[in-house]
Amino acid sequence: MTIASMAARLLALLAGAAFVYALRLYPFGHGWPSWLFAALLPIYFLLLCWRPPLWLFCLPALLPVLDLAPWTGWFFFEEIDLLLLLTVACGYWQWHKSSPSMRISPAARAWLLLCCLAWLAALLRGVLPLPPLDANACNNYLSSCNSLRLGKAWAWAMLLLPLLLRDADQHGVRRYALPGVLTGLALVAGCALWERATFPGLFNLSSDYRITAPFSAMHTGGAALDGYLALSLPFAVLWLVRARSRWQSAAALLLLALTLHAALATFSRGLYAAMLAASLLGLIHAFTGIPLAQRVAKQARGRRTALSLLLAAAVTIILAATFSAAGYRGLLAAVVMFSASFVLAAQALPWRLAPASVACALAIEGLLAMLWPSAVDGWLKAPYFLFLLSALLLSGALWPRMTAHKRTWNCLAMMAWTMLACNLAWIGWHWAGKPALPSAALAVLLAACMLGNRRLSPPLWRLRRGSLSLAGAAAVLLSLAIPISASYYANERFATSAGDLQGRLRHWRQALDMMPSDWASQTAGMGLGTFPATYFWHNPLRDVPARISYLDEGGNRYLRLASPGYSAGYGELLRLLQRISVLPDTAYVLAMDARRTEAMPVLQVRLCQRQLLYAQNCIAVPLRLRPGDGQWQHYELAFNSAGLGAGNWLLRPPVQLELAASGTASSSVIDIDNLSLRGTDGLERISNGQFTHANNAWFFSSDHHHLPWHIKNLLLQLYLESGVCGVLAMLGLLVLAASRLLRQRKQDHASAAILAAILAFLVVGLFDSLLDVPRIALLFYLLLLVALLQPASPTPPPHHERAPP
DSSP, rough: OHHHHHHHHHHHHHHHHHHHHHHHHOTTTTHHHHHHHHHHHHHHHHHHHHHHHGHHHHHHHTTTOOHHHHHHHOOOOOHHHHHHHHHHHHHHGGGGGOOSEEOOOOOHHHHHHOOOHHHHHHHHHHSSSSOSSSSSSSSSTTTTTHHHHHHHHHHHHHHHHHHHHHHHHHHHHHIIIIHHHHHHHHHHHHHHHHHHHHHTOTTTOOOOOOTTTOOOGTTEEEEEEEHHHHHHHHHHHHHHHHHOOOHHHHHHHHHHHHHHHHHHHHTTTHHHHHHHHHHHHHHHHHHSSOOOOHHHHHOOOOOHHHHHHHHHHHHHHHHHHHHHHHHHHHHHHHHHHHHHHHTTSSSSOGGGGGHHHHHHHHHHHHHHHHOOOSSSGGGGGGHHHHHHHHHHHHHHSSSOOOOOHEEEHHHHHHHHHHHHHHHHHHHHEEEEEHGGGGHHHHHHHHHHHTTGGSSSOOOOOOOHHHHHHHHHHHHHHHEEEEHHHHHHHHHHHHHHTTHHHHHHHHHHHHHHHHSEEEEEEEHOOSOTHHHHHHHHHOTTTTOOOOOOEEETTTTEEEEEEEBBBBTSOOOOOOOEEEEOOOOOOOEEEEEEEEEESSSSSSEEEEEEEEESOOOEEEOOOOOOOOOOOOSSSEEEEEEOTTTTTTTTTSOOOOOEEEEEEEESOOOEEEEEEEEEEETOOBBBBOSTTTTTTTTTEEEOOOOOOTTTTTTOOOOHHHHHHHHHHHHHHHHHHHHHHHHHHHHHHHHHHHHHHHHHHHHHHHHTTTTTOOOOOOOHHHHHHHHHHHHHHSSSSSSOOOOOOOOOO
């Protein structure tokens, strides 16, 4: 066994020992997710033993969603750290079984070394002097251990680099990594869809509710979800481009629809800009990938290009007008109408039989409309059901079939199209009356014009997999973007953009003013993760954000809540949270001990429906504190849960207990202990109510005021935390990765997708500090490392690209 193999085995043993030790401390038992995680770990271990490269699939699939901090209270050492320890232990133990298939260039090694040195300097400046390893070392962002929390992302990336060199060849990326990214994206999009359906409502676009999906790091704001979607969305498009069958295309379109819904429902202007930038890069890639001779020929057909753009603009305008007049139903009907026209227009239509087909369809439609019962409700109403029937009839007529009866089927398709057009107008009239008819008429007129596509020479489009994928993606995008862009909250967000930008610029100037001016800070930064503490002690407004701590007194541990101190006399509260299970319309008794020495602060105790931010349907526990005398006082408060805990199991909103201290312009504290919540059944609903295990099962959130926790700019975060050295090292690595991707993108669509993902991530980073979320930073670093990989031995380029299995 070589020295390298022995070193790998030693590192594997150390990682395995750390995994076992961390597993002993991990707070299993609070909520079903922790038990699900306990079952996942041995399965993952067996998978790695069976097929070591499977980590390339599992990590991208699990990193974004394996986030149980709202249940466990752990956010310094997380579930992903246990997963990564297991990955390193298994991967390095089996290191000797195969040689690396990839390498990195000497230039990449040099830049990685510079990044490591800048990271080490920033880490040491942030973590030293070491804080006391007490109950508050790893449960708040003011601790210097926050430097370890942020620094671990780069450390994990460097530990995984040898495994990337071994497993992340072209085959491994295509077979494992890309499906893993798509699986993680599907899970995140599903979480976003569930959150929208459960809280504001799937079609309630006037609410200012902004989703967080599975990212607990957004409990103090930030853009973890935006950054993840920016990194992952290009790979959903890549899957659609690579699809080799109609089923893969359908699955890719479904994933793209879910992802676009999640992205648009964030109402994040930065993410919208990132999607636009990535789309422009994709268009440039598609255009420059065309051979020069074909490009000249395409440029000569300027009329065709102009007609295509004009048609796309007309469809968009008419769909927007239809939504404005007839709502969601009219929009959906118009999208189906245009989609049907797109497919039908590529067929050889029997135009001589068109008048007879239209007359026959109108007669059938009129007869069905007269005979349809008027007492039915819902989708069985005549316009909706007949529209659905027409769409199904048209789909059946256009389904792939024997060519012997093609003329008959096309005639039937024209009849179904006519009925579809009639029902589109009927849906608009049924929903909004006469005001909806003009937009419906324009939609039908434009759809009828589209049917003349084959009469052009050459046609604007033909039914190929590429054109169908593009049309499907456009239909999905317009169906989602038009309602969201027309919503009250989206208009409000864009209307306040100028003011928000001024506020962000002011925050950046204040952050720079808080940075020490000595040469060490300018060169190596203030230290990783030091911004929250710097803001707390040195912000120019002299505001004191609220804070939470755990103290020991005579062998007893208790909770201390400090109210915020703002010059305005009021400000954002810091809420201590725990997920609990309650029954609807049930009597409960909340018991607690509290102590304060002054008349303030006031303690707010509520039970609310809450995912992470933005509570709703809250029930305030009727707590009235006695005058503060510095002594512990016991309280027992009865209340009824009302509608909390009601609903079916899938769409039942989580219920959380909230504790928050509210004061005046000066900060004050209140101590809490022996917290208990029991119903008539006598079961205890609160975990760790004596705070013996500090923050276990307790989490916290700052719902609206996020500036004390985030720098809100990626470049500024790098400069403040790692100095000029960190900025230059990361910029050098980015330039090297981008140059390599630009050289490869003509031969491999995956390189273009990686480049688009990095670009979108950086655009989001213009307005948010994304590297303060370890799991997002790790995914970004891994993507950069994959971009730097080169085959260890030259391999011929692939003849074609296949879709992920």
